[in-house]
Amino acid sequence: MTDNALMSQIAEDYYLNKLSFGEIAQKYQLSRYLINKYLSKAVEYGIVKIEIAASADRNAQLEQIFKDQFRGVQPYIIQDAATPVRTTDLLSNYAANLVVQHLQDSNHIVGMTWGDTVYSMVDSISCPPINNIKFTQFLGENMRYNSNAGSVRIVERAAKKMAGEFLTLPAPLYIANDQVRTGLYQDDSLSTTLNLAQQMDTILTAVGTADSLHSIDVWRKQLHQIFPTVDFDYVAGFIYGRPYDIDGHFLNDKSDKVVGVSLADILQVPKRICLVHNPHKKAAIIGALKGQLITDLVLNESLAYEILNADA
Numbered sequence: 001m002t003d004n005a006l007m008s009q010i011a012e013d014y015y016l017n018k019l020s021f022g023e024i025a026q027k028y029q030l031s032r033y034l035i036n037k038y039l040s041k042a043v044e045y046g047i048v049k050i051e052i053a054a055s056a057d058r059n060a061q062l063e064q065i066f067k068d069q070f071r072g073v074q075p076y077i078i079q080d081a082a083t084p085v086r087t088t089d090l091l092s093n094y095a096a097n098l099v100v101q102h103l104q105d106s107n108h109i110v111g112m113t114w115g116d117t118v119y120s121m122v123d124s125i126s127c128p129p130i131n132n133i134k135f136t137q138f139l140g141e142n143m144r145y146n147s148n149a150g151s152v153r154i155v156e157r158a159a160k161k162m163a164g165e166f167l168t169l170p171a172p173l174y175i176a177n178d179q180v181r182t183g184l185y186q187d188d189s190l191s192t193t194l195n196l197a198q199q200m201d202t203i204l205t206a207v208g209t210a211d212s213l214h215s216i217d218v219w220r221k222q223l224h225q226i227f228p229t230v231d232f233d234y235v236a237g238f239i240y241g242r243p244y245d246i247d248g249h250f251l252n253d254k255s256d257k258v259v260g261v262s263l264a265d266i267l268q269v270p271k272r273i274c275l276v277h278n279p280h281k282k283a284a285i286i287g288a289l290k291g292q293l294i295t296d297l298v299l300n301e302s303l304a305y306e307i308l309n310a311d312a
Contacts, residue, residue: 003038004047010035011042015126020160036129036163043128056090059301066304070289076298087300088120088277095275095298096124099204102271103162106131110164110202111138111261111269112155113240117206119149121275122158129163137169138197139241139260143218158204167193171259172218173241176225181259190259197261202271205294207284208238229255237284239274239293240266246283248291271295279303282310 010028013019014035019027024035042048057079066075078094081087099121103110112118112135135158137151144150152168159166170189175181184190210232214220227243229252236246241258243251250263266272274294276285279302286307288294299307 003041004045007038007042007045007047010038011048014039014163015048018160021163036131039129039163048128056094059304062301062304065308069308072292073289073294074296075304076296077304078298078300080301089124091275091277091298091300092120092124095121095273096126098296098298099273100125100127100130100162102202102273103130103133106133108133108202109196109200110135110158110204111197111200111266112136112151112158113139113203113205114142114144114149114151114154115206115208115212116149117275117277118204119154119157120277121204122154122161125158125161127162133162133164134196135159135162135164135166136193136197136200137167137260138194138200138203138266139258140169140171140173140175142173142241143216167196169193169197169260173259174219174222174226174257175259176222176257178257181257184259194261198265200261200269203266203269203273205239205272205274207274207276207281207288209281209284210235210238210243213238226257227252227255236287237281239284239288244287244291244293246287246290248287248289248293250291267293274298276303279306282306286310 059077141151155166235243272294273296275298
């Protein structure tokens with residue numbers, strides 16, 4: 001078999017048949033290094049052509065107004081399409097391309113959160129393999145094991161999309177018992193992942209609300225044990241597993257029951273990219289912007305106008 005024929009078959013298996021690097025390596029009895037090399041050459045030689053199917057127009061003037069009002073956060077404001085579904089697709093595609101552009105220079109450690117919005121961003125990624133990239137959970141499992149948008153599956157999906165490595169965090173998102181939670185950090189299976197997560201340079205996230213927490217039985221039943229000092233009347237949103245108010249102040253900093261990287265370390269990560277689809281998360285976005293809980297925000301025009309008007 002010629003090199004071009006082999007490149008074509010490997011590219012077809014990777015891009016069209018969605019086989020993982022491990023599956024391709026086993027099929028062709030090749031190392032992951034050679035598979036990565038063949039896929040990169042396939043793009044270079046024109047065997048594979050990667051095109052952005054839909055471009056998204058940005059509103060530069062509105063972005064400048066946004067930056068003036070919410071300093072320290074880079075907005076990417078996408079013009080609304082004819083339908084909400086089409087707008088959602090444009091947002092996911094734009095966020096995916098933004099992520100790929102950021103990660104192209106390799107040697108990144110990327111922390112992942114969870115949810116349908118993050119999944120849509122990851123699922124929209126289409127790019128050649130990126131060298132020396134690792135994906136990791138930096139928070140425990142949100143306990144939605146039967147969902148593609150659960151913590152573990154999103155990390156796996158992202159790694160498969162970019163041919164990277166990944167580490168998971170085999171623990172629940174919250175443990176109310178302080179002694180149990182502290183003892184858990186001594187476990188080797190957690191410390192390996194958390195040591196990597198301490199080196200994150202990028203986080204891909206969305207924002208949540210208290211409703212999303214109530215929708216998971218295990219957390220709803222332990223709500224007052226997990227958040228003993230939190231008045232939910234003041235909760236504007238959730239990010240990194242923690243509740244915050246409309247001014248971006250975290251409400252559980254004195255009783256943090258989250259398993260994972262500390263808030264102080266998370267907020268030191270230089271690139272924290274957030275995608276938002278849901279227009280009902282206006283308050284959550286305002287709080288995240290005011291507190292500079294994120295560094296980059298992808299959203300649509302109509303939601304941007306609503307946020308500016310609400311904060312005027």
